[in-house]
Amino acid sequence: MSNASLWCIPADTAEHYRSSKDMPAFAVSRRIAAHPRLSEFLGGNPLRLLDTNHRNHAAFMVEVFIANDPRLLEDALPWVYSAYHNQGIAFDYFAAELETWIAVIGETLPPEDAAAILPVYRWMLDAHPRSIERALRYQARRLPVSEVWQRDYDFILEHLFQGDYPVVIRHCRGLMQRGMSYAQVLRELFYPAMVEVGARWETGEFSVDMEHQTTAMVYGILFLKT
Template identity: 50%
Template sequence: MPVEEVAAEAFRARRGQLVNAVAFRMGQDSRLGEWLGSHSPRLMDSTRRHHAAFMGEVMAGNDARLLEQALAWVYATYHNQGVSFEFFLHEWKTWGDVITEILPAREAEAILPIYEWMVQHHDELIEAAHQYRTRRVSVQPCWEEDYQYIVDHLIQGDTTGVIDRCHGLLLDGMPYESLLQNLFYPAMVDVGARWEAGQLSVTMEHQTTAMVYRVLAALYYDQPFPESDRGRGLVSPVSNEFHEMGSWMLAVSLELDGWDITLLTADTPPETLVATVLEERPRFVALSVTLVGNVAEARATVASLRAALGPDDATPIVVGGQAFQDAPWLVQSVNADLHLESATAAVAWARSLGDPA
């Protein structure tokens, strides 16, 4: 289902208008409440925005594999939240209608086959959803009991219990970075998997994430900060990326290894990131991408940084995050210097830069 660049660009340029039009039209359908069950129509608002960004990536790479993989996840996850499969059939039809009305005829004609394919293969996508299995991260057997305690007590809302358990692990000699990588990273993946499976509400998932920040922050400032100064680095989520946990874990891991880290916030505009890099001149820039739909933002950010720094600048730009775990073949398209799979790998790589001049 190849899409010409001019059509893909027309879709990206008008995606906000398209999202609003689809939301309005679906909101007028008397069957919406039946399709969504107990959920508010707002449940799908952010999902549509992510869908539009994601489809821009699919079109940019003519990536049918990425589309099929994501649709199985979407069908499975939202059906587990109580959303009828019938909702998606009408959602894709509505996207087709809106694209026809809003985009120029030639560009609409190039894009419509994608949505027609989604409608035609609706039954197959339902079957793919039934076969979908959520991703979890394996935990070393020696940490299994502590890991299970942390997950269970996070879900119970027992912040104090989690802090006490982790404090004991740190006193027993477990490095803080290991706590992040070997216990909390898989715990957060597990929490997300439980939401996907319909075992946790999105509200509970967000509350658990907020708890993790509180727990890790409480433990962080008890750590022995090194006296060594490896220089300055900059860590940031890309624009339109509202998931910050990965960036935060990377930033604190680097700080505890002797780096002076500037951590920018979620949805940092590219111009702000570029201006900060030009002002601070870090030894490296690390960009975090959680959602595949935001790979295009990473691509644009890397290009903006390259243009601003100039051809003779050797500042490394590295990328990481869940998006590249889900679609590793997209790494090369971003044009970064390196992809790093974990905070541990990033710390090891940063050490290889040696001492600052």
């Protein structure tokens, strides 16, 4: 991502987005629900899966804008594409979703906030083909984990598979309290974990229900606060 101006998001703009994020997320869900290709996008999944994505997207973008960290977004996009596509969501949905976010932001946020934020959304839409390519590579292989974080990764993965949501939350909060950043939690632990979940589902080690349950648990953990 070469355009550094995308990441000059003023603190006030990030706060305005955070405080109003539920309204545009609801508007995006309403418009996607009326999209003529909705059935194709869903691939047999319930509509609530996309509603969840829109709420999670808004919460995640708050973190991106506050951190002004392009790497966080660059890493997240293909992972989100892969995680949802593994559940049957069509890749074309993400382009339609981003187009809808662009329209909704332009209509609902104050003009100065929309002007600061919309270049980031337009970059995400332009990056759509690259995000698909990277998502497909995620599906094709597991991701390496640094030796520094291997024990934490193994612990988190074990308890994810057991459904021990509170244990994973406590462990991640402990890591962050000891200095691990939110971005590191995503990059070093949860991206590889979700690739592992998808790989086990693809090889038949996980049932569809188990894969969905584990994925949903990770979405909750991704937005934990210290």
